[in-house]
Amino acid sequence: MATVKPRVKVPKSAAVGEVITIKTLISHDMETGLVKDKKTGELIPRKIINKFVASFEGAPVFTASIEPAVSANPYFEFTMTVPGPGTMRFEWTDDDGSVYDTESKIAVA
């Protein structure tokens, strides 16, 4: 696996109470553990992102528990009602325990 790169699309500014759509994508192979290596015939061990959490100023907004049936480069789209200005935090947890994260600030127009 090359570098895992999270990408998020969050409006830079919004009105208080406005419902915004947030899109997230992270580059990850999401190995299911069911696929054989074509050269060696060995099973490629499972390695997926099993949890995704989006939070706003520490309060959870959206959580996804993920199984291997989610496609490679997992994509999630969800909504949030903007309570005010603040920072959104996104965290993806890998099977090996590593956590990939990114942040995005929302200003109130």
Added chain:
Amino acid sequence: MSSPEYPREELRRDFMQLTRRDLGALCASVVAATALAGRAGLALAEEDNGTAAAIQAFTGGAEVGEGGVTLGAPEIAENGSTVPIEVSADGAAAIMILASANPNPGVATFEFSALSGSSSAATRIRLAKTQDVIAIARMGDGSFSMAKRQIKVTIGGCGG
């Protein structure tokens, strides 16, 4: 196939007396029965991957109603390795997505919060073959509701 109570000769005579209309009705019912049997067989086969157990684990055995849950997906997915789907259910606290004929039934479970603008989400999933995808929502009041949709898959999404 003749039984003692209904000798073959009699059966044949009865059959000969059938009108065209009777025959049409008979054919229709046979077709319907076959379709029903086929469906039931399919449903049974698909439960084998543990879908029923996964539903049980999510609902704790509570009754699952229908309606109130929207599962958006293409009717035909050309590539099973990335099938876009979206779920929404007004007032849902969580939505679980299951694939009834994948090697494992679980796909993902979304949990919403007070900050969620609506209980809706979209993602991309893998489907091994043509099958029913199920979304079960746990509503704010603790009740459960589900939506089911068949997605035809041209190329399976489970790699080698």
